[in-house]
Amino acid sequence: MRKQPPLQLDAIPPGQPGLTSRAGWIVACCGLTTLLAWPLRGFLEPPNIAMLYLLAVAIVAIRADKLAAIIAAILSTAMLDFFFIHPVLSFSITHMQYAITLAVMLTVALIVADLAARLRLQALAATQREQLSQALYLLASQLAGSTSLQQVAVVTREYLHDNHHCTGMLLIRNNELLQLVEAGHQELSSLQIAAAETALHMSETRHMREADHHWLFLPLRGATYIRGILAIDFGQTPPAHIETQKSLYEAIAALIATSIERLHFFEIAQHTQLQIMDERLRNTLLSAISHDIRTPLTILYGMADTLTRSKLQDSDRTVAEAIREQARRLNSIVSNLLDMAKLRAGNIQLDLQWQPVEEVIGSSIKLLGDALQQHPVNVSIAPDFPLLRFDAVLIERVLCNLFENSVKYAYPDSPIYIRADFLGSFARISVWDRGPGFPPYKLDAVFGLFERGDNESSIQGAGLGLAICRTIVAAHGGEISARNDNGACISFTLPLGNPPHIETESENE
Template sequence: MQIEGSPAVQFTERFKPWQRVGLTILACCSTTLLATPLLGHLDLANIVMLFLLTVLLIAVILGRTAAVLAAVLSVLLFDIFFVPPRFSLAVENLQYLVTFAVMLVTGLIAGQLAASLKQKAREAQIREQRTRALYEVARQLAGALTVEQAIDTARQFVHDQLNAEGVVLLPDDPSPGAAGGPEKAACRTEAHLVKVVLNSGQFVRVDELPGSGDASLYLPLRASMRVRGVLAVAFPDNPQELAPENQAYLEALASLIAIAVERLHYVEVAHASQLDTVSERLRSSILSALSHDLRTPLTALVGLADSLFLIKPGLPPAGLETAQAMHEQAARLAGLVGNLLDMARLNAGNVTLRREWQPLEEVIGASIKLLGSALSTHPVRVALPADLPLLEFDAVLLERVFCNLLENAAKYSPDGAKIEIAARPLGTLVEISVCDHGTGFPGGSKDKLFAMFVRGEAESAKPGTGLGLAICRAIVEAHGGTIMAENRDEGGACVRFTLPMGAPPVLEEEGA
């Protein structure tokens, strides 16, 4: 079923204007012929009722304009054929003038009321049909699996219900209606009007364009979060289709499309998030399995390389160099496997922090001592405030953070460059920084450096897998802190992270 224009226009289109005039004249003349034989049997007041009934029927069937014509014709015919002297407009008794006036007014009022009642009934029927159509399109949009299906449903609805052409424009593709496709050529859009609607969230109506194939109405697809797109509608045949009730009808359709597009957007986001979670879980499982399987033979390999130095009699110099190289490579591979296992455990959330209140300088000193030869060409300067309180943290995990940061600083700094470690209180947090005087981080987002397998220099010849900073972030966040990387104005890189200060216990001094 197609719903056209305003209800009044649709009702009057049942008959052409000349047909309504002809039917009105015919009905009034027929009433006159019917009432003429009854002139001697009925009073004139009863004959007036016949004419009023005719006016009422014409108002119901042909509308308000025909009812006015019928009322005037009824007064004239009643005067000519029934009021003495007959067959003349003259009136013997002036009382009939009152009858004529009452008859005319009554006919006009009755016709008006009957026509209004008929029009309201028709409007109610059209509203019911449109409500049913909106319910059907809402059901179709609720079942749409893709945005393309929702757009096709909306375009078909506009074409079937309003005899118009519509196109849905999304922010990611703001010009789909400009060219391409037969359905798009029937509804040409203006890019600047689309942008106005997207930015303002208000509809734009262009009254001078209907009938030209250009979009006459641009409606925003307002959803709960933001404007999801624009519904552009062109009325190629009838400019009167831009009636207010049709605009309200299209606004309801735009709301349904916006809800469907937003629902599909969040379905896509949830699906992508689920895939990322599954992929991350699978990757962590593979890393954990490989790390467990490789750790034992690597530990044995390091031990065998160390045992070569204890052979009596000792190996020749060439053999000792080979044993030393084997030991270094096996230790490096064991460290890599350890990082993989730590990353898998941290991502799986299976790490239980062993928090203890302890001074920060102890874990920094242990980290510097553990790196040993890696810092042999880089002096390390530690600057901690004297009143720095005890902090509650897992010493083993925080030691890994300092080891990774110091190792990165040494790796990307020239020999002899100083590495600085500092701490300062910031409200309820303590900020710790590890800075160097090297080349600094590359341009772009520094947050990407804390993702797994991302290196500062992707093609660098320096050994590394891009797990150090990812492990640091996981450990710091597990402690309730944050971590960030930045370049220093004077040159070099700096990594800062925070730890909660908490309420350290009070240490009582021992008596003398």
Template sequence: MTTETQTTASKLDRLTPSRRYALTVVACVVTTLLATPLLGYLDLANIVMLFLLTVLVVAVQLGRNAAILASVLSVLCFDVFFVPPRFSLAVSNIQYLVTFAVMLVTALTTTHFTSILRQKAREAEHREQRTQALYQLARQLAGALSIEQVGELVHTFMQAQANAHSVILLPAEGGKTLATPAPAEAHFVESHLAQVAFHSGKLVRSDEVSGLGLASLYLPLNATMRLRGVLAVGFPTNSDEPSDATLSLLEALASLIAVALERLHYAEVAKTTELNMLTERLRSSILSALSHDLRTPLTAMVGLADSLSLIKPPLPPAALETSQALHEQAASLAGLVGNLLDMARLNAGEVTLRREWQPLEEVVGASIKLLGNALAGHRIKVDLDRQLPLLEFDAVLIERVLCNLLENAAKYAPPQTDIELSASRQGDAVEITVADHGPGFPAQQHDELFNMFVRGHPESGKPGTGLGLAICKAIVEAHQGSIRAENRSTGGAAVSFTLPVGEPPVIEEEHL
């Protein structure tokens, strides 16, 4: 349909019924005047065709009721002005009654089908306009940068296409319920109906609440991954019930909104992830740089402190005590710098695992021996399953894990208490546990303990920076294992980590 045709049709649609009937009468009169001079040249059957053509034109341009009037007027005009005796309703031949009846039925049938086609054309034009509007909205939503912008676009669309008001309701934190609407929109939403639509994932409709100024339609915003919210729609109080076409439009709109909200969600997730990656990379770079710059002077300090105890003649006792304290503090600081450097390397993925098949008890014994004086005030109880298989791991790194866990246990457990180290097979993995009888971990903080610079008891006077467990986690996960912390029911803390069993090589016996 061209623009000119649409303009003409819209003008005719705005005509009042009285003007339509007046135009119908004029059309019938004009047809009668045009056909009268042709009476001597055309048969009556051909003149009937002129009146049927008039009925068809009226039906197309002025509608069903006007066409019915045109049908009746055409039969009357044909009878009065063309059928003998003329200018009278009397009929000289009974066969003309059949002509009148066929003419009237034909006119009414033509009116009926023409009106149906006209209505279908209007509906098609209306659907085309709504489809075009949906297409334009989809393009705008694809470029929306915020949820507020999506709401504004949807509000404008609903006002233009359905003369309705709409509100987008989003899930509250946790995703179990809908968030409370803004105060300006709270009076428009019936919370119970919105919650029903959100939990059921189906359209909820209640015409009773529309008279109270509340939204009567609640459409769930079903996206690919999950439900993104609910679209509340309210119509004016004096408006008709929404048609099936309007409901179809709203369902299509809800799908577009859900896709837009899901796109914004994942865009925010990607942005946050990228920011976290950049932050972690920057932090690792700073830690690596500081560790490298501090390691050399700290090594020199440890060496100089050791050399003070070897001076001949020996230093006075007070000076020797000071040199020993200097040595311990420098060594502690050197260990801290080593932890920082190790953490930076692990986060950067620069550590290559040197995996070898070996028994776990050798690494356990080496770790206990390496700590030496750090475990002097505690009893170490080792309980290793005798049926433990060979494991493939980096002995140096796993030794570092055990040293960190044993040192932490010795640091926080009361003196002269037991520290228990056990290992047993659990399915396809071997679980190693280090447990103590200390105060345990703070409640609700077990997962956070494995983050960098997080300490179980920040206010504690015990030295430390919160890197030990973070290093343990990085090393264990590099071995495709897992690590967890928990409080024991009998008191104290326990940290357990797993190493995969794998398929150890077959050792063939030597035949003598």
């Protein structure tokens, strides 16, 4: 970061030179002119000498101030009269023409004094403006180069300290709270914070006096809302001066606000970029994991299956069957995990289609196959049950998970029931078993990730199955709930909506 030279913008108020320097200039210019002109008085007519004095007055006017120039003008006229106009060394005037000379000289000298002083003031103001805009430009370029709020705060603080001899602090809006950006650098009293909040809510600059310190609180207005407050501690600088420079500080605040806004949008853009990258990475990872885990699982399952088909002793066959069963279970867990990850990442596109719920129940039962061998499934759906709109693959997963859950907890050889009915504007599908049911205190928690009915249970399962059920049902706009009714019962709802009309067809061609 470039370090700007101290500019002393308003340390010395314009056109107020010290008394001694003012007198010095008058004496030097007028005296020197008199000394120079004295030997020439024989050759030069008084009007020409008057010209020399006018020069002196002009120099005084340029170098000192207006008052000095006026004094110099009067003094010069007096000196011209006293030293050079006949009778010499006397203020008396004998010729009328010299009276005119003196009068004209005084008038011209006063005009020159005024003009020169005004010119000087303008030049001074122009220089000051230039310095100011240069300082603002430097501030703007440093703010533009800032990549963090901290940096903006440091740049602001150093700028205000170097150029305006005051202490600046940035407060940034965080919801409805104001926070110091450079926390720990300096603390604000509750009174100051209250003033800052007023400035924020009123959206106007507040001037505050606390002890003998003057403060300004300037809102940092962004395009959409006020992003924070610039608090400036002026110390004991007179308030009149603060008031005259208020628009300057407001301009500074506007610069800072623009830069904070830029940082804000930059952050959003960066975040979005990161999110896209993140999602891409996650998808790549998911499909890689999906492939890399499934391949060994397929081999494990296939080889165990090969073993169970070969001529084995009963004990060995039991082992082979157990390996096969565990591989199948592992595959089910991996599928659930991958689906969960995809659903959680929000990048699953539901393939919503109107279809009979009966069909997906049938395919789930078929998919589980041997796993349901010990538990006959009892289905009850009205034949005219309306079509529902859902993603068949995902709802099949829900049903499979519910059935698997029932199989895990149901008493041996007891049936599993599934029923579809209505609940308000929803269809409700319930799966229940004859088993111990859920522990009553856990009814609400069974759908939590990695939650299981009974933590001490010896039955395996990550608790992932019910969590993914909840996620899938929620993605369909339905709800899932658990209750006990002579066993565990889980119901989920799907919105009924407006099924498409199907034209009836006669049996005759």
